[in-house]
Amino acid sequence: MMTKERCVREPGLDPARPRNAAATRSAILDAARRRFVTESYDDVGMRDVAGDVGVDAALVSRYFGSKEELFLEVLGGCGDISHITESERGTFGERIAEELVDGPVNQSKLAALLIMVRSASAGRSGELVRRYVQEHFYGPFCAWIGGPDATVRCTLASALMIGTALSRDLNASMNIDDDQRAVLRRRLAATLQALIDD
Amino acid sequence: MMTKERCVREPGLDPARPRNAAATRSAILDAARRRFVTESYDDVGMRDVAGDVGVDAALVSRYFGSKEELFLEVLGGCGDISHITESERGTFGERIAEELVDGPVNQSKLAALLIMVRSASAGRSGELVRRYVQEHFYGPFCAWIGGPDATVRCTLASALMIGTALSRDLNASMNIDDDQRAVLRRRLAATLQALIDD
Numbered sequence: 001m002m003t004k005e006r007c008v009r010e011p012g013l014d015p016a017r018p019r020n021a022a023a024t025r026s027a028i029l030d031a032a033r034r035r036f037v038t039e040s041y042d043d044v045g046m047r048d049v050a051g052d053v054g055v056d057a058a059l060v061s062r063y064f065g066s067k068e069e070l071f072l073e074v075l076g077g078c079g080d081i082s083h084i085t086e087s088e089r090g091t092f093g094e095r096i097a098e099e100l101v102d103g104p105v106n107q108s109k110l111a112a113l114l115i116m117v118r119s120a121s122a123g124r125s126g127e128l129v130r131r132y133v134q135e136h137f138y139g140p141f142c143a144w145i146g147g148p149d150a151t152v153r154c155t156l157a158s159a160l161m162i163g164t165a166l167s168r169d170l171n172a173s174m175n176i177d178d179d180q181r182a183v184l185r186r187r188l189a190a191t192l193q194a195l196i197d198d
Numbered sequence: 199m200m201t202k203e204r205c206v207r208e209p210g211l212d213p214a215r216p217r218n219a220a221a222t223r224s225a226i227l228d229a230a231r232r233r234f235v236t237e238s239y240d241d242v243g244m245r246d247v248a249g250d251v252g253v254d255a256a257l258v259s260r261y262f263g264s265k266e267e268l269f270l271e272v273l274g275g276c277g278d279i280s281h282i283t284e285s286e287r288g289t290f291g292e293r294i295a296e297e298l299v300d301g302p303v304n305q306s307k308l309a310a311l312l313i314m315v316r317s318a319s320a321g322r323s324g325e326l327v328r329r330y331v332q333e334h335f336y337g338p339f340c341a342w343i344g345g346p347d348a349t350v351r352c353t354l355a356s357a358l359m360i361g362t363a364l365s366r367d368l369n370a371s372m373n374i375d376d377d378q379r380a381v382l383r384r385r386l387a388a389t390l391q392a393l394i395d396d
Binding site: 194 | 236314324328332350361368369
């Protein structure tokens with residue numbers, strides 16, 4: 001039998017308690033993210049994810065539904081683009097460059113991005129990913145850019161953002177001194193802004 | 199017992215025969231690439247790779263040495279950058295844009311790139327990857343660019359190249375008509391060229 005204290009240390013085993021439910025949900029999501037990053041979509045089982053957290057597979061289904069729904073929830077960790085589309089257009093390049101060069105690395109965002117690029121070419125997960133990013137990213141971003149060649153502008157600005165995010169760990173050169181870091185931020189900002197404006 | 203005919207259909211089981219040796223080597227490399235794309239470095243065993251090809255693990259070691267060496271060989275599938283550094287600087291943007299937008303998707307190159315971005319943050323494989331790309335990519339590319347802010351230019355041009363390569367499958371918008379495709383190629387070329395020149 002669980003005491004309340006034990007429940008606080010190993011949260012989420014009782015979904016009736018809201019605080020624990022939220023903690024369990026979050027633990028399941030973290031475990032799923034780790035699985036989807038290291039294994040292919042087809043190889044990940046709901047039971048594996050449940051096992052990682054120490055809960056029953058039925059609980060994972062109760063919280064997230066099917067594996068597809070759990071997968072989409074993990075992709076959602078990439079965030080939406082409201083921070084782009086609800087802000088001033090003239091500062092787009094500056095804001096994104098600051099986030100990409102100086103912002104803290106958001107691990108769940110990076111993991112979702114990795115899962116996306118990795119799954120995009122593969123069967124069922126590829127379909128899910130392409131539909132997801134079209135709806136949540138490329139579609140609204142392209143509409144926000146607007147004007148002639150919006151699709152091309154959107155494609156290039158997105159590619160530069162994705163490539164910069166993904167090469168932060170890869171490129172040891174990004175461990176540069178503060179002066180060069182400022183140059184990098186300025187040039188990235190100018191390039192991104194030009195890609196949507198010029 | 200194997201007949202010579204069987205050896206041709208299932209090549210490489212006898213490393214003494216050069217043609218078969220090459221085919222086996224290539225089959226092992228393909229299997230390793232598939233493993234490293236879908237599983238984390240730590241999870242891939244030489245025995246798994248050998249099993250995929252139907253050869254003995256000792257044969258894999260004989261061809262490639264250790265797991266580290268096999269991994270580096272897979273990364274080598276990303277190609278070197280001699281096609282950049284041995285060509286005319288003034289056509290850099292144009293050449294890369296054509297390859298990235300209209301060139302055939304090179305699966306082993308794409309797989310190596312995926313493995314790199316995915317492994318860059320993780321333990322031993324992260325070290326191997328960062329050292330590898332520094333030696334074979336960022337280092338020579340940066341030296342070729344030269345001049346002030348070469349590191350920054352190299353970082354941004356690389357990020358745009360990586361992001362474009364990785365979003366080809368992800369971004370359904372890249373299935374555009376020929377006119378927009380030409381616009382994409384032109385804008386990408388101009389942006390890449392400006393990143394190394396201006």
